[in-house]
Amino acid sequence: MTPPLHLSLAGQAVDALRELVLTGEIPAGTRVNEVELAARLGISRGPLREAIRHLASEGLLVLVPHRGAHVPEAGPADVKALFELRTALECAAAELAASRRTDADVARLHAVCAESRRTYQAGERFPYRLDLAFHRALLEAARSPYITEQVHLVQQRVVLLRSGLQDHPPHQRASLDDHDALVSAVAAADPSRASDVMRRHLARVCAQMLTSLA
Structure with missing residues (x-):
């Protein structure tokens, strides 16, 4: 209709x-x-x-x-608060993804990682869509609709804050490596490792954003 x-x-x-x-x-x-x-x-x-x-x-x-x-402006306190929430949600999602993923989920994650790395190596600006696509694929593998709903809202707020910050190639490269490590943990059906990788990834992203704001 x-x-x-x-x-x-x-x-x-x-x-x-x-x-x-x-x-x-x-x-x-x-x-x-x-x-x-x-x-x-x-x-x-x-x-x-x-x-x-x-x-x-x-x-x-x-x-x-x-x-x-x-459009709201945000300072360091806002970034820290957002990442406290994002870490709690996405570490749980990473554990669930490692427990519930199918072969199709793993293939989808590998495909997003490959496209992200191709874009980075081509010298293109690392687009927020590919970053969101990776985390969306991870959430699909987790099969937890309420976590997915809340993560979507938090991620948008983070993207909003990052839109005004300068690109940082080493950070982008490290994010790609983190994504690969996450896929490896999910593919291996290792919830504990998936959660640990996600926690380290988000801690580094938060630290980089705070440095950029400063």
């Missing part, structure tokens, strides 16, 4: 606005100009306002009554 037009437009507006926020095209601290953005996206302000409210519910925008919405 085709969804009503207004719902379809709102959904498209959510996707378009999320992309602008997560890629840093609307930088942190910037107010969302509804008139300008509606014209840019070719939609009316009604669906755009629905999209703004939706992204505010995900923590990607801050909506202030009578003042509009802006």
Whole structure:
């Protein structure tokens, strides 16, 4: 059944606005100009306002009554708090993935890792989509829908914070190595090792982000 037009437009507006926020095209601290953005996206302000409210519910925008919405800024305390939550969730997911994965899950993880490394070796900017794709594949292997839902929200917040930071090639290379190690642990059906690798990976990512913010 085709969804009503207004719902379809709102959904498209959510996707378009999320992309602008997560890629840093609307930088942190910037107010969302509804008139300008509606014209840019070719939609009316009604669906755009629905999209703004939706992204505010995900923590990607801050909506202030009578003042509009802006992209939130974050400091070191926010990064630490986000990674405390992300570590708890994703270490559990890594353990579950190692316990529940199928051969198809392992193949999918290997494929994402290979594409990520190809992109990195080609000198392209390490895109957030490939990083999210890897963690999404891991969550699919974990088969825990509630953990998946919460990790998705936390990861978006992390991507938002990273959008304003400079690329760091050694960090990107280390992340690729971490992903390979995670796949190895999951493929070996070793929950303890998978959790340990994930914990070290997230600790390094958090430390690198804090250094960049400083």
